[in-house]
Amino acid sequence: MNRFEEYKNRNFKKKGLNIENTARCTLLCGSCKRTTFLRLNNKSFPGRDLTPEQFKKVVGQFEYITFGGQLSDPIFGVHFLELLKICYDSNVETRVLTAATGKKESFYKEAFKANPDAKWTFGIDGPGGKLSNIYRKNQDGEFLFDIMCMAKDSGIKVYWQYIIFPFNEIYIEEAKQIATDLDIDLFFIQSERD
Amino acid sequence: MKKLSKEQQIKEKTDWQQRLIYKGNSIKNNGQKLCPRCIYEDQEITLSSEGYFTPCCWLDDELYRVQPHVNDFFAAHLNIENNDNIQDIFDSKEWKNFWDMLINRPEDAPPVCYEYCASKQGDKELVDVQDDKFAVIRKH
Numbered sequence: 068m069n070r071f072e073e074y075k076n077r078n079f080k081k082k083g084l085n086i087e088n089t090a091r092c093t094l095l096c097g098s099c100k101r102t103t104f105l106r107l108n109n110k111s112f113p114g115r116d117l118t119p120e121q122f123k124k125v126v127g128q129f130e131y132i133t134f135g136g137q138l139s140d141p142i143f144g145v146h147f148l149e150l151l152k153i154c155y156d157s158n159v160e161t162r163v164l165t166a167a168t169g170k171k172e173s174f175y176k177e178a179f180k181a182n183p184d185a186k187w188t189f190g191i192d193g194p195g196g197k198l199s200n201i202y203r204k205n206q207d208g209e210f211l212f213d214i215m216c217m218a219k220d221s222g223i224k225v226y227w228q229y230i231i232f233p234f235n236e237i238y239i240e241e242a243k244q245i246a247t248d249l250d251i252d253l254f255f256i257q258s259e260r261d
Numbered sequence: 262m263k264k265l266s267k268e269q270q271i272k273e274k275t276d277w278q279q280r281l282i283y284k285g286n287s288i289k290n291n292g293q294k295l296c297p298r299c300i301y302e303d304q305e306i307t308l309s310s311e312g313y314f315t316p317c318c319w320l321d322d323e324l325y326r327v328q329p330h331v332n333d334f335f336a337a338h339l340n341i342e343n344n345d346n347i348q349d350i351f352d353s354k355e356w357k358n359f360w361d362m363l364i365n366r367p368e369d370a371p372p373v374c375y376e377y378c379a380s381k382q383g384d385k386e387l388v389d390v391q392d393d394k395f396a397v398i399r400k401h
Contacts, residue, residue, distance in 0.1 A: 082303060085318055087310040100322050107274040108323075109267060114310025121341050124306065128347060137318045139310055243395055255397045 084129040085245050087137065088122075089144035090114025093169040095204040098258075101138045112138070116145040118155060126153055131160035140167035142174070151182035164228075166190030169208040179221045188214040188226040194241040201234050219251055230256045278327050285328075285372020295367040300360075312340040314350055316359065319377050328371035330359055343397040 090112045093171055101112060107147055126132065127140050133203055134141035141147055154161040161179075163185055179185075191208050193199045199208030218225045229235070239255065246253035265273060289295075290321045298304035299316040307318045315334050325330045333355040337343060344350050362369050376382060389397040 083305040085305040085307045086320070087308065090310040100324075103277075104323060106265065107270050109270065112310075115312070117308070117310075117312075121312070124341060124345070125349050129306070133305060135318065136307075137305075137307070137321070241390075247394065253395050255395065256396060259329070 082126055082129060083131040083133055083138065085133045085135040085137070086122075086125075086141075087139050088117040088134055088141050088147060089139050090116075090140075091143035091209050092136070092140045092169045093143075093205050096141070096166075097202055097204075101137070104138075114139070117150065119146055119149045119251065122146070122150050122153055123182040126157050130157070131162065133162040134163045135162075136166070140165055142167060142178070143167065148174075148181045150176055151178060151185060155184060161185040164186070164188045164190070166203055166206060166211070168205075168211050172214065172217070175217065176221075179218055179223050183222065186224040187215075187218055188224070188228050189218075190228050190230070191249065192230045192232065193235050194238045194245050198235050198238070202230065202232060206255055215251070216249060219249060225251055227251050227253045229253060230254060230258055244249060267353070278324050281324055281376065282372045285374070285376040287317040288379050289368075289372065291321075293375065295363075295370055295375060295379045297345060297363050297367075297370075297374060297378045300363060302362070308341065311335070312342050314341070314347070317374055317377070325373045326372070328373055329369070330362065330371050331373065333359065 092101060092112075095105075104112060104200055134144075134147070134150075141142060141163055143149065151161065151163075161184065165187065166189065189211055190203065191199050191212055192202055193208060196208030196210070196212035199211075200206045215225055226247060227242075229239075231239070242253060245251075286399070287399070295317075299306070305315050307315045307321050309315065309321045312323075313335050320331055320334065326335065336355065339350050339353060339355060340345065341350070350356065365373075389395075
């Protein structure tokens, strides 16, 4: 096997796939590429919803799937619940990264039911969701925090991701205490982004 | 978010694209070695909301599409909708050329590759772990 073949096998038989399953997001986070796009273009954000038919082409090809939300938030994908279920039925490790709000609690209940094995990371930059919308504009942080707690109570593996900013630094110890009380893994992010 | 006029948008976008090219080229010209995360690390492949695959999430950004090779990934025949078997996409001349270039002619790689894969940018560094419950991660 030559280097090229080795590389190809390594990349596409074992690697993870990060999916933007939609083009929608309700947030306007300051350093997000999506926010930059909207600032620099006279048009809505391009893209469409990934369909179950399209998703089935990729689901068996990768070791794990990340619904990553680099430019959008996965919860707004029209077929998101179906995609989660396909991952579960296909026994593919599934990760969901979310920070946006705009869906009802019942939606999350369905999502957790569709794939109880999916690991969810919630981007909430303040204790209990307080102050989180200073950077994550339009986010209802307190609602999302409650959803994270509900996920935890439902047996879903959850991670709390907390980006450290000058405005929320003083709440780090409080966040740690909350995470300890709720038995949630908490990750603080020191970002060097502009 | 402050609204820009069309002229301001065009100027700001062009300036931004030029800054990114300059940034990547500066890293390259400083002699930093390219070590593509898509080859040597477990960088995830990305499927964009427009149905195109890229070797990493960084390439899925319109600001980089003016750089060499980047726009190649966004040709209609490489869209997931136009392929029943995604292996055909990765077997395409565009993907093969890109891999070949990264491995055999890294000096031809677009500035974005140098920006993220010849520098610490994009690194996630675990700086502290406490009681196995809290972690502090530095994101470059």
